[in-house]
Amino acid sequence: MIGPQSSLVMYEEEYQQIVVLLEKLLQESNSKVIFLVDKNGQLIAASGETANLDTTSLASLTAGNIAATGGLAKLIGEKEFSILFHEGEKDNIHISIVGGRVILVVIFDERSSLGLVRLRVKKTSMELASVFEELAFRSEQESKSADSVSPFAEITDDDIDNLFN
Amino acid sequence: MSFINYASREINCKIVYYGPGLCGKTTNLQYIFNKTAEESKGKMISLATETERTLFFDFLPLALGDIRGFKTRFHLYTVPGQVFYDASRKLILKGVDGVVFVADSQEERLDANIESLENLKDNLDEQGFDIEKIPFVIQYNKRDLPNVTPLDELSRLLNERKVPELEASAMTGEGVFETLKAVAKLVLNDLKKGG
Numbered sequence: 001m002i003g004p005q006s007s008l009v010m011y012e013e014e015y016q017q018i019v020v021l022l023e024k025l026l027q028e029s030n031s032k033v034i035f036l037v038d039k040n041g042q043l044i045a046a047s048g049e050t051a052n053l054d055t056t057s058l059a060s061l062t063a064g065n066i067a068a069t070g071g072l073a074k075l076i077g078e079k080e081f082s083i084l085f086h087e088g089e090k091d092n093i094h095i096s097i098v099g100g101r102v103i104l105v106v107i108f109d110e111r112s113s114l115g116l117v118r119l120r121v122k123k124t125s126m127e128l129a130s131v132f133e134e135l136a137f138r139s140e141q142e143s144k145s146a147d148s149v150s151p152f153a154e155i156t157d158d159d160i161d162n163l164f165n
Numbered sequence: 166m167s168f169i170n171y172a173s174r175e176i177n178c179k180i181v182y183y184g185p186g187l188c189g190k191t192t193n194l195q196y197i198f199n200k201t202a203e204e205s206k207g208k209m210i211s212l213a214t215e216t217e218r219t220l221f222f223d224f225l226p227l228a229l230g231d232i233r234g235f236k237t238r239f240h241l242y243t244v245p246g247q248v249f250y251d252a253s254r255k256l257i258l259k260g261v262d263g264v265v266f267v268a269d270s271q272e273e274r275l276d277a278n279i280e281s282l283e284n285l286k287d288n289l290d291e292q293g294f295d296i297e298k299i300p301f302v303i304q305y306n307k308r309d310l311p312n313v314t315p316l317d318e319l320s321r322l323l324n325e326r327k328v329p330e331l332e333a334s335a336m337t338g339e340g341v342f343e344t345l346k347a348v349a350k351l352v353l354n355d356l357k358k359g360g
């Protein structure tokens with residue numbers, strides 16, 4: 001298990017696998033935009049028509065939304081609500097939790113349907129969950145192995161000061 | 166919980182501004198937003214009541230620059246300070262990397278500060294954080310007002326852990342970036358140890 005203080009780490013290889021899965025879901029579900037967010041609100045990956053979207057804000061609000069409904073769920077004795085759906089006039093948002101840890105968001109319009117999105121999301125979720133399992137395993141291995149050097153081990157106070165100039 | 170992305174070469178860290186109602190948390194973020202260059206910031210989101218009290222959170226994403234070839238991003242959040250929003254405060258603390266406690270220096274808010282700090286400790290503890298270890302700084306805000314508690318007294322009452330402490334007046338911006346810098350420094354140093 002990943003404790004509250006450990007970092008989420010993403011490597012190139014797993015990132016590519018995730019992007020491929022998102023692209024495939026985008027096509028198979030006929031949706032407009034798909035993104036994947038960490039439960040703490042950090043954007044992990046996005047695909048589709050993201051050019052005019054503020055994905056950082058979307059990520060943070062999605063995580064807030066999941067956190068709030070998760071709080072509601074606990075109050076009525078549920079573990080969590082694993083799927084949320086918001087219906088708009090043109091666009092709809094389907095939000096689901098993958099592997100207990102990350103949030104998959106699918107935005108779609110009349111070219112698709114809730115049924116189709118649901119179906120495709122279900123399959124992709126399982127595939128994504130296994131990538132995240134591998135990722136958790138890998139980052140644990142790497143943090144244990146003695147010869148792995150963190151790129152941040154050498155950070156100096158000067159480096160940090162320079163950020164604010 | 167920081168997010169280290171080797172694929173996009175980015176580090177993301179989450180910083181939460183905590184403190185009693187009306188102490189100036191949102192004002193801190195607004196000042197940072199106003200003074201940060203367009204290319205270094207995203208949109209500021211405020212989920213607030215009609216009277217501008219924070220209802221769920223404020224959110225401000227900042228991209229500060231590079232460290233060792235990694236883009237450094239900080240996600241700043243504020244909590245709602247009003248006592249009855251405790252459930253929301255707990256949610257926002259999830260995955261936090263560093264905490265700024267904004268104290269309201271006005272004499273009549275002394276008890277509110279102490280109560281809010283106790284609440285912070287309880288909530289951090291509940292989330293499994295080690296209160297003694299989490300990157301933490303204290304800002305004594307509203308120093309511009311006439312009826313403020315002397316610094317040494319505030320420090321004695323609120324800063325048991327002897328963490329970095331700063332005076333500020335968030336409305337004019339005094340001490341605001343110094344506070345952010347102080348907590349960022351602790352967070353990045355933590356990353357260095359832990360990474």
Ligand SMILES: Nc1nc2c(ncn2[C@@H]2O[C@H](COP(=O)(O)OP(=O)(O)OP(=O)(O)O)[C@@H](O)[C@H]2O)c(=O)[nH]1
Nearest residue numbers: 186187188189190191192219245246307334335336
């Ligand atoms: N004089 C003075 N007023 C301040 C200062 N900082 C904030 N204020 C004022 O205090 C009031 C509350 O500030 P906010 O930033 O909204 O307070 P908050 O901590 O976000 O409050 P909640 O959202 O309810 O938790 C506003 O009217 C601010 O203008 C300061 O340094 N000096």
Ligand SMILES: [Mg+2]
Nearest residue numbers: 190191218219
């Ligand atoms: Mg506020």
